[in-house]
Amino acid sequence: MSRFGAAILLVVIHAGCATPAGEASPSPAAIVDPTPLSSPSQIPTTRAEATPAPNVQAGVLSEDGFFVGSWVSDPATPPINAVHTWVLHIETAAGEPVEGATVRLNGDMPAHGHGMPTQPQVTADLGGGDYQVEGMAFQMGGYWIVDVTVAVGDRTDVINFGLEL
Amino acid sequence: MPAFAPDELETIRSLWIGSLPALPADPSNRVADDPDAAALGEAIFFDRRFSANGQVSCSSCHQPELAFTDGLARGQGIGETPRSTMTVLGSAYSPWLFWDGRKDSLWAQALGPLENADEHGGSRGMYAHRMGEHYRAEYEAVFGPLPDLADEDRFPATAGPVRDPIASANWQAMSPSDRDAITTVYVNLGKAIAAFERGLTPGPSRLDLFVEALLAADESGDAGAAAALTADELAGLRLFIGPVAGCTNCHSGPLLTNQSFHNTGVAPMPGREPDLGRGAGIGLVQADEFNCLSRWSDADPGDCVALRFVRDDAEALAGAFKPPSLRNVAETGPYMHAGQVATLIDVLRHYRAAPQAAAGRSELEPLDLTDVQLAQLEAFLRSLSDLPIDP
Numbered sequence: 232m233s234r235f236g237a238a239i240l241l242v243v244i245h246a247g248c249a250t251p252a253g254e255a256s257p258s259p260a261a262i263v264d265p266t267p268l269s270s271p272s273q274i275p276t277t278r279a280e281a282t283p284a285p286n287v288q289a290g291v292l293s294e295d296g297f298f299v300g301s302w303v304s305d306p307a308t309p310p311i312n313a314v315h316t317w318v319l320h321i322e323t324a325a326g327e328p329v330e331g332a333t334v335r336l337n338g339d340m341p342a343h344g345h346g347m348p349t350q351p352q353v354t355a356d357l358g359g360g361d362y363q364v365e366g367m368a369f370q371m372g373g374y375w376i377v378d379v380t381v382a383v384g385d386r387t388d389v390i391n392f393g394l395e396l
Numbered sequence: 397m398p399a400f401a402p403d404e405l406e407t408i409r410s411l412w413i414g415s416l417p418a419l420p421a422d423p424s425n426r427v428a429d430d431p432d433a434a435a436l437g438e439a440i441f442f443d444r445r446f447s448a449n450g451q452v453s454c455s456s457c458h459q460p461e462l463a464f465t466d467g468l469a470r471g472q473g474i475g476e477t478p479r480s481t482m483t484v485l486g487s488a489y490s491p492w493l494f495w496d497g498r499k500d501s502l503w504a505q506a507l508g509p510l511e512n513a514d515e516h517g518g519s520r521g522m523y524a525h526r527m528g529e530h531y532r533a534e535y536e537a538v539f540g541p542l543p544d545l546a547d548e549d550r551f552p553a554t555a556g557p558v559r560d561p562i563a564s565a566n567w568q569a570m571s572p573s574d575r576d577a578i579t580t581v582y583v584n585l586g587k588a589i590a591a592f593e594r595g596l597t598p599g600p601s602r603l604d605l606f607v608e609a610l611l612a613a614d615e616s617g618d619a620g621a622a623a624a625l626t627a628d629e630l631a632g633l634r635l636f637i638g639p640v641a642g643c644t645n646c647h648s649g650p651l652l653t654n655q656s657f658h659n660t661g662v663a664p665m666p667g668r669e670p671d672l673g674r675g676a677g678i679g680l681v682q683a684d685e686f687n688c689l690s691r692w693s694d695a696d697p698g699d700c701v702a703l704r705f706v707r708d709d710a711e712a713l714a715g716a717f718k719p720p721s722l723r724n725v726a727e728t729g730p731y732m733h734a735g736q737v738a739t740l741i742d743v744l745r746h747y748r749a750a751p752q753a754a755a756g757r758s759e760l761e762p763l764d765l766t767d768v769q770l771a772q773l774e775a776f777l778r779s780l781s782d783l784p785i786d787p
Contacts, residue, residue, distance in 0.1 A: 311648070311654075312648070312649065312654050312655065312656075314701050314702065314705060343645065343759055344757065344759055345658070345712070345759055346707070346709070346712060347707060348654075348655075348656035348657065348707055349702075349705040349706065349707050350705055350706060350707045350708055350709070351705060352704075352705060365701070365704075365705060366701065366704065366705025368656075368705075370654045370655075370656040371644075371645050371646070371648060371654060373645075
């Protein structure tokens, strides 16, 4: 999904569509202010953007505002040209761990028009909102966008992480 | 000599042969580090009897004096191949072999040309017989007993899943267990060749002498650095690591390749269909009889990381090829996947012009480089050849 397309989708969703009964979901005002959170320390520090700021590794809000994500890499700094593993942590905007989601991940270098040399896959649902992703690989330094699609229940959203390697 | 910025020094150091890590393990080949297997593999590498006409050895195309290439646009075995011979030097560091990465280990790669009708033109049944005729003792010392090849009904002179109709018919007529016995010998042959090839790595070049002098960072270091590279070569190095040319986007690290697949818009041979490269290679390696996940591999599936997480987007990788190592590039022309680009200056002009790709989408953008700068880049590339070894 292109960054531009995602921005358009965000505007359309919040242009007055009805909220399904019985479901907590972000109000139209969430486009600017996140839903009030149970714990102030869990307030997302970064909004979804078309070009996510590089090297913000935690508190990244998804495009439609449903999820907040963070990642850690093993080794801690993603190496160039070596296959390695990430652990993603995914919570709702309200700060609750998202368990049992279907998670897919891709990486792209917008300036170079190509993606990763591998197809990373979630190989373990570690529980507590943690997902192990193997097969991460970056074949060159520069600015990367890693997009993580999270689908749980009938909700799907995308978290975009920026990296400057 | 003007100083380098810290990030330039870091890049230069990453190109240095001293930055080459230890040889990666090959869990798919249980004899990868066995010296006796390597000795057997070396003997066979140079043995022309391992071919249908007795005239083709691995070294026919992988000639040591030409950095293990052949100086031709496309390989010439029994017939002409559609692609250019790649060097063997440093190939132990490549997770994918061939321009399209259709093999995921050195031993699986070695088995490709042996049964290819245009290269060695043989069959695995024939090679088992050759092994018994010429290397029985060496083979059995490493791998245990050969099958009883004397029975020509069970083990015909030629047999294999190859294009030759006689060998193919013979193969079909064999029992499954006899076929497995022959394939076992064939796989062992590949693993022995791979054990030899693992030891083939590039040697230091004048670039490496330059980096070592630079790292010495003292009075004598400066003089050493100035002696290692000429002014033009040094200017070429700055361009090579710089943002205008962007060479290190793909030609990075001590082997000057990032080992993955890139589309650089190289035109197909005239009158031929565009070569899909990795776009087709993905499916080939996933289906390969001898890949890391196959029963002939000695690896646990958990070891097969590259294959398990292979990027399988054939559309995005259409027309993409593996950047060869640039070490010894002066000796490995003609260039590109079918030898379409004759000389180094032609290569540099190609990158400057950045033509559209015939298949897929080129990653290149036109470069703002003068003719003098291209000549400096060429001079730098020529400094990447192995230094002669003192007798």
